[in-house]
Amino acid sequence: MLARIIITLVIVLVVAFGGFYAWAWHSEIPAEQPHAASSFDPAIVAKGAKLAAVGSCVVCHSTAGSPSYAGGYPVKTPFGTIYGTNITPDPEIGIGAWSAVAFRRAMREGVDRRGRHLYPAFPYDHFTHATDSDLDAVYAYLMTRAPVRQETPPPDVVFPLNIRLFAAGWKLLFLHHGGHVADTSQTPEWNRGAYLAETFGHCGACHTPRNALGAEKRGEQYAGGTAEGWTAPALNAASPAPVAWTPEAAFNYLRHGFDRRHGHVAGPMRPVVDDLARADEGDVRAIATYIASLNGVSTADNQGKAAAAVQAAQSRELPIHKGETTGSAPPAGNDGAAIFAGACATCHHQGGRFPVSRPVELGLSSIVNGGSPRNLLQIVLDGIHPAPNERGHIMPGFSGTLTDEQIAALADYVRSHFTDKPKWDDTEATLNAIRQNKNFDKNSGKNS
Amino acid sequence: MTVVLNINSQRHEVDADPATPLLYVLRNDLKLNGAKFGCGLGQCGACTVLVEREPVFSCLTPIAVLEGRRVRTLEGLGTADKPGPLQAAFIKEQAAQCGYCIPGMILRAQALLEKNASPTQAQIRDHMQPNLCRCGTHMRILRAIDRAAKDMKTASATPPAPTETAR
Numbered sequence: 307m308l309a310r311i312i313i314t315l316v317i318v319l320v321v322a323f324g325g326f327y328a329w330a331w332h333s334e335i336p337a338e339q340p341h342a343a344s345s346f347d348p349a350i351v352a353k354g355a356k357l358a359a360v361g362s363c364v365v366c367h368s369t370a371g372s373p374s375y376a377g378g379y380p381v382k383t384p385f386g387t388i389y390g391t392n393i394t395p396d397p398e399i400g401i402g403a404w405s406a407v408a409f410r411r412a413m414r415e416g417v418d419r420r421g422r423h424l425y426p427a428f429p430y431d432h433f434t435h436a437t438d439s440d441l442d443a444v445y446a447y448l449m450t451r452a453p454v455r456q457e458t459p460p461p462d463v464v465f466p467l468n469i470r471l472f473a474a475g476w477k478l479l480f481l482h483h484g485g486h487v488a489d490t491s492q493t494p495e496w497n498r499g500a501y502l503a504e505t506f507g508h509c510g511a512c513h514t515p516r517n518a519l520g521a522e523k524r525g526e527q528y529a530g531g532t533a534e535g536w537t538a539p540a541l542n543a544a545s546p547a548p549v550a551w552t553p554e555a556a557f558n559y560l561r562h563g564f565d566r567r568h569g570h571v572a573g574p575m576r577p578v579v580d581d582l583a584r585a586d587e588g589d590v591r592a593i594a595t596y597i598a599s600l601n602g603v604s605t606a607d608n609q610g611k612a613a614a615a616v617q618a619a620q621s622r623e624l625p626i627h628k629g630e631t632t633g634s635a636p637p638a639g640n641d642g643a644a645i646f647a648g649a650c651a652t653c654h655h656q657g658g659r660f661p662v663s664r665p666v667e668l669g670l671s672s673i674v675n676g677g678s679p680r681n682l683l684q685i686v687l688d689g690i691h692p693a694p695n696e697r698g699h700i701m702p703g704f705s706g707t708l709t710d711e712q713i714a715a716l717a718d719y720v721r722s723h724f725t726d727k728p729k730w731d732d733t734e735a736t737l738n739a740i741r742q743n744k745n746f747d748k749n750s751g752k753n754s
Numbered sequence: 755m756t757v758v759l760n761i762n763s764q765r766h767e768v769d770a771d772p773a774t775p776l777l778y779v780l781r782n783d784l785k786l787n788g789a790k791f792g793c794g795l796g797q798c799g800a801c802t803v804l805v806e807r808e809p810v811f812s813c814l815t816p817i818a819v820l821e822g823r824r825v826r827t828l829e830g831l832g833t834a835d836k837p838g839p840l841q842a843a844f845i846k847e848q849a850a851q852c853g854y855c856i857p858g859m860i861l862r863a864q865a866l867l868e869k870n871a872s873p874t875q876a877q878i879r880d881h882m883q884p885n886l887c888r889c890g891t892h893m894r895i896l897r898a899i900d901r902a903a904k905d906m907k908t909a910s911a912t913p914p915a916p917t918e919t920a921r
Contacts, residue, residue, distance in 0.1 A: 641818065644772045644773045644816060644818045645773075645816055645818065645819060647773035647816065648772070648773035648774065648775055648814070648815070648816020648817070648818065648819075649814050649815065649816055649819075650814075652775075652794060652795060652796075652813075652814060653795055653796075663795075663797075699796070699797065699884065701796075702796040702797070702811060702814065702884065704810075704814075705808070706805060706806075706808025706809065706810045707805060707808075707810040707811070707814065707815050707819065708819055709819070709823075712819050
């Protein structure tokens with residue numbers, strides 16, 4: 307009897323696996339001769355360039371000091387490190403031998419030209435909803451870049467997930483096909499923004515929390531996530547911003563990296579904004595309109611609350627002392643206050659008045675008001691830096707100036723002085739985790 | 755309030771507010787005028803000194819954070835009669851025009867050479883990026899740092915230990 311049950315079970319498993327394998331198997335799409343750049347319509351190439359900028363493709367498909375799209379960026383996941391591949395039109399290492407059909411299949415199904423499953427660090431769960439003509443435009447753009455012969459390091463993923471068939475299982479569970487569906491109750495601009503944010507923009511890849519298998523939680527869209535040791539703040543009603551995002555503020559931030567009620571872009575969002583500067587301006591406005599709508603705060607509601615939040619934040623600012631341009635008398639009290647007075651107040655007094663770096667009132671910062679000290683600690687350690695080739699620092703880093711205890715005391719002081727929020731309970735542990743991650747990067751010689 | 759500072763291996767007791775920037779104490783109280791006041795905002799690097807092995811902006815470093823930590827300034831690297839290797843290289847390359855940024859440049863370069871005895875041109879440029887020079891002596895500054903790295907290697911097999919100051 308037992309033998310029969312086992313035999314039946316084995317047969318069922320074999321059949322099920324056979325079915326899964328047949329479903330997961332993708333044939334190789336024959337290699338094509340590389341297309342001459344002149345065979346693509348320049349208008350389509352230009353359209354593709356702007357969509358690739360919305361998608362920040364270059365961020366993961368390039369690494370510091372190497373040509374754009376030649377790959378090599380380490381994407382660190384809980385399951386291992388995956389390196390952005392070479393997507394220049396080099397026929398052997400890059401995608402030069404890929405047809406438009408093969409490119410579409412990769413973007414929609416996460417399968418490369420040879421039929422191998424790609425890891426979902428490549429956000430095909432977003433790109434799958436893009437239109438054919440948009441995908442073809444990005445294809446035209448990439449195929450007209452300069453080919454670069456640069457090998458990509460192989461993925462370093464834990465066993466057994468390094469078996470690519472597991473990626474197929476992941477897709478069975480989490481890859482939802484189909485075009486983007488417009489919301490007819492919204493304006494065309496909002497719908498344009500929604501389409502771009504959900505497809506090429508893949509905003510949710512960082513701003514939506516992920517489940518144990520690394521897929522975005524569908525029920526918690528834009529509830530906030532993590533990215534490369536930073537917190538990606540919630541964009542929905544849980545947004546920590548004391549002044550709710552408006553389409554104008556979101557546009558300022560996404561296009562120029564600064565808004566006077568929210569502050570400067572920093573961390574992994576910095577290169578995203580660098581890319582959005584090259585996107586179509588109207589598209590960035592549309593994305594801003596969509597993103598600003600996610601918090602569900604109506605314009606009428608927002609005005610009164612925003613004014614109150616600004617007033618509350620300003621009332622906590624340290625005053626400028628008469629006759630002094632720098633320095634500031636220390637408030638009495640703990641170390642954090644003295645450190646703030648000596649190291650921070652020079653710029654962060656009566657926020658927003660300092661013309662070089664335009665510091666925002668700290669009481670208005672999502673980072674100071676958020677649930678985790680992570681981003682504040684990252685910024686105190688490494689500062690805030692401008693777009694490549696622009697002058698100066700926006701804020702210098704203090705990792706050499708302050709000890710870990712002093713940084714933790716400073717972060718806790720900033721939280722207690724500038725907000726009404728409860729004390730963070732994990733400041734030191736978070737700082738240790740950031741330090742360990744940085745040491746790891748330094749020792750393994752990886753860029754991050 | 756009295757704060758105890760260790761500057762160039764000398765102990766100093768300073769009676770000042772704990773939030774006072776180190777730069778003011780160096781220049782006004784201790785007469786160590788190597789570090790310069792440029793912007794007071796951590797944007798230019800003229801005030802750069804070393805805390806332990808790291809280059810920091812002394813204009814944004816409250817003295818309260820320095821108890822028990824080692825500070826080094828330009829005066830700790832050598833004298834006019836016996837310049838340290840970086841100072842000597844800056845003189846040989848004539849890497850100063852007005853000279854205001856040079857102490858900060860030397861201290862930042864010192865931090866690099868203590869960690870990396872043979873930096874590439876790209877590493878030197880990357881490391882020196884925070885410090886500004888308005889006269890345009892950048893090329894000479896880069897040459898001087900390169901020269902110092904080479905001189906230090908010819909002078910001895912190993913670069914001077916961090917504790918070694920004036921020679």
